Amino acid sequence: MYGLIWRVLPGPWPVKLLLTLVLVAAVAAGLWFYVFPAIDPYMPFNDGAVEVEGG
Amino acid sequence: MVYTSERHSHRGSRGRGSRGRRRRHPEPPRERTGGDIARGIVRGFGELLFTAGLLMLFFAAYEVYGKQFETDREQDQLAQGLEDQWEQQEVRGPDSEPLPGSANSRLYIPDLDLQWVVVNGVSQEDIRYSPGHYGDDAVSGGDATAxxxxxxxxVAGHxxxxxxxxxxxxxxxxxxxxEDxxxxxxxxxxxxxxxxxxQVEVVDPDPFNAENNEDPQxxxxxLTTCAPRLNNTHRLIIHAELTDTRPKDEGMPENIADMAPETQAAAGE
Incomplete structure (x- = not known):
């Protein structure tokens, strides 16, 4: 999987490294700002912080 | 050309058995053998596990640091709306139904150096970023205490x-x-x-004596919250009793005076 990504990226290795870092940053930002806030309400350790259901 | 074809035939003659593996190893593999496929699968599986581990660690970091950031931001917005809220409350009368999710009061815990804007309501939506006040629907008797x-x-909080x-x-x-x-x-x-x-009686008008619920003395x-941390099997309950009421004209009480500048700045925005 990671090997495939490395092979698909164009250019010599410094370019590949740079592209990899950009990819990693983009994925991390997407998770942090969009995916995690979206799935957070469904996490069991948040639900039911109070005893009155739907109150 | 001759060399490669030779090597090819050499490999072929050796067959795909495990016996020839060790000698063949230094040469670059040209054909996919069963071992290559097995290694590919194992490697892919390992990479998946590795990725899943990274994702979970990252999510854990978000739960601790990212949410704090979101909470702070949301609190700032609520603080801006709080004064307006109080004015509206006066216009609409003290008995008017509070808007769910709107700001209700300000809560200070000087010993922990913490303060929040408390919203009305305790639904998941309401208390996502701030503590929420148990409203009329959430307490027994249907009449929440101001x-x-x-x-x-x-007040409930995550x-x-x-x-x-x-x-x-x-x-x-x-x-x-x-502060109201x-x-x-x-x-x-x-x-x-x-x-x-x-055990919903902890938010009753008199949690210590149910007989007084009609006419609490x-x-x-x-305060209610989850216990233990990051779990929801129990609830941690803090009961406190009123010791002092101070009109706002007389300024902030001394115990929270050091928290004033931030508050005033937030209120002044």
Whole structure:
């Protein structure tokens, strides 16, 4: 999987490294700002912080 | 050309058995053998596990640091709306139904150096980024107590950093201050206990004596949150009793005076 990504990226290795870092940053930002806030309400350790259901 | 074809035939003659593997190893593989496929699968599986581990660690980091940031931002917005809220409340009359999710009061815990805007309502939506006041629908008798009045001003909050994370550090005698449109109410912690989620009597008008629920004598404050941390099997309950009421004209009580500048800045925005 990671090997495939490395092979698909164009250019010599410094370019590949740079592209990899950009990819990693983009994925991390997407998770942090969009995916995690979206799935957070469904996490069991948040639900039911109070005893009155739907109150 | 001759060399490669030779090598090819050489490999072929050796067959795909495991016996020839060790000698063949230094040469670059040209054909996919069963071993290559097996290694590919194992490697792919390992990479998946590795990725899943990274994702979970990253999510854990978000739960601790990212949410604190979101909470702070949301609190800033609520603080801006709080003064307006109080004015509207006056216009609409004190008995008017509060808007769910809107700001209700300000809560200070000087010993933990924490303060929040408390919203109306305790649904998941309401208390996502701030503590929420148990409204009329959420308490027995259907009549929630306003801050400072005889009865039980109950507030729920998540056990997340930025909200009620350190609530277990409170000790008896520690002060909790609630600010509404007119007064500062100082409460002192009188009891800390852990209950199961179905023990809803902790937010009753008189959690210590159910017979007084119709006509509560004591002015209490109750904070509820998850226990243990990042789990929801129990609830941590803090009970506090009113010790002092101070009109806003007289300024902030001394116990929270050092928290004033931030508050005023937030209110002035």
């Amino acid at each position: 801050a400072g009045q005889p009865g039980n001003y109950a 056990r997340t950093p930025g909200i009620f994370w350190d609530l277990d550090l409170l000790e008896n005698g520690d002060q909790i201050v609630v 449109a007119e007064n500062f109410y100082t409460y002192e912690v009188i009891e800390e206990r852990t209950v199961t989620p179905d 004591r002015s209490l404050l109750t």
